[in-house]
Amino acid sequence: MTDLDLHTRISPPIAMGQIGLGGGIAPMHLTEMEKNPNFQLVAGCDIKLDDPNVAKQAARVTTAGGKIYPDYQSLLQDPRVEAVCIAVPHFLHRAVTVAAFQAKKHVLCEKPMATHPDECRMMLEARNASGRVGAVQMQHVGRSSMLSLRQAIHSGAIGKIQEIFLSSLWWREESYYGRAAWAGKKMMEGQWNLDGVMFNQAVHFINQALILASPGDLPTVARAENLRTALYRFHDSPSLEMEDTALAQATLATPDRPRLTMVATTCSRQERHMIEILADAGRAVWNGTGYLLPDGQPATEFHDDARDFDGNMRTFNSFARAIRTRSTPITDFSQILKTTDFIFSCYQTAAWNIKKAPWAATENLSAIFGQIARQRALPTELNPRPQWA
Ligand SMILES: NC(=O)c1ccc[n+]([C@@H]2O[C@H](COP(=O)([O-])OP(=O)(O)OC[C@H]3O[C@@H](n4cnc5c(N)ncnc54)[C@H](O)[C@@H]3O)[C@@H](O)[C@H]2O)c1
DSSP, rough: OGGGOOOOSSSOOOEEEEEOOSSHHHHHHHHHHHHTTEOOOEEEOOSSTTSSSHHHHHHHHHHOOOOOSSSSEEEHHOOTTEEEEOOSSSHHHHHHHHHHTTTTTTEESSSSSSSHHHHHHHHHHHHHHHHHOEEEEEEEGGGGHHHHHHHHTTTTTTEEEEEEEEEEEOOOOOOGGGSSSSTTOOEEEEEEOOOOOOIIIHHHHHHHHHHHTOOSOOOOOOOOOEEEEEEEEEEOOOOSSSOOOEEEEEOOOOOTTTEEEEEEEEEEEEEEEEEHOOOOOHHEEEESSSSETTTSSEEEEEEOGGGGTTSHOOOOOHHHHHHHHOOOOOOOHHHHHHHHHHHHHHHHHHTOOOEEGGGGGGGGGGHHHHHHHHHTOOOOOOOOOOOOO
């Protein structure tokens, strides 16, 4: 697991360009590159350089000795830029990534890799043609709690995996969906955007569950079969076109063939992310800390490293190491595209039907989610069936 070493030192550092400077996530990437000696910030770009927050982030790039561009096309022509970190809205991930590979840059792209499987495949083909590295910035994959728990599960400590329960419960106000033009939208500028709870928030934990279930030396994403999905929209915001609540049942195509039950929502008063794995010789839980609970044996806890509580440093370092040593990054395009396949299949199996449900019903959602877990059923199949289903 040397690829996963937090102490990895890369020489010379990777000369990075940050594409998209404002918003919620780019400032965190700038912080990582400012403090991580494996990276040198040499450029940044944004289409809204007049925006005060964007200007503030642009100043950080110039302080680090980097150059600012008004668009990504001109940044990609800068020969100093060796790799780019892409933090623009979902619907632009494919176009910017493909252009970056054509300019012979390595790519670390924000999640979701893209929202349509065909787009992910175009990104993978562009990567293969360029001979460069393509990784997705899914920081939780790099968390020590996650990687150690995964290793323990696949060493056979709790036996054969039979069942996985995934809950990704978030709380988002109505105003959240008005924060940006692309928020909550199905399409943007004729491109797939699919900004619902699955591709925006739960994507991290769907990815974690599919990785925890799947054996292999590096994080490998499992495929799903027999998928059944139900999608709902409880929020009343006119900006939200997509689902804010998604329920799914599936079988995972791993050697153990466990059943998966998924609950994801932005309407939960209780914010909680939990992956529970039931096996024939014990149980494992990941909720930010990893718990291994083998039958008849003491329990083991796996904690995050204090230097890297969210896994950001490890995913960045893994990307840097892949560039210099031609190793595979822990969030390689070829694996993470299967998470897009899973979520896109959820829309397909729900026949793209997103049912409007009354906001008042969210008051009782935790009880309904409990029934879903116990009955392994979609809301329409519950006994008793909720009125809104
Ligand atoms: N990994 C995480 O935990 C995490 C957290 C938040 C957001 N994200 C992801 O990061 C991406 C950006 O999200 P956000 O909330 O920061 O978005 P945002 O809309 O708030 O910010 C995006 C920034 O990109 C800029 N931009 C837009 N189009 C551009 C273009 N063509 N060229 C250059 N810059 C452009 C915008 O001006 C803005 O400054 C999304 O894919 C989102 O899902 C990931």
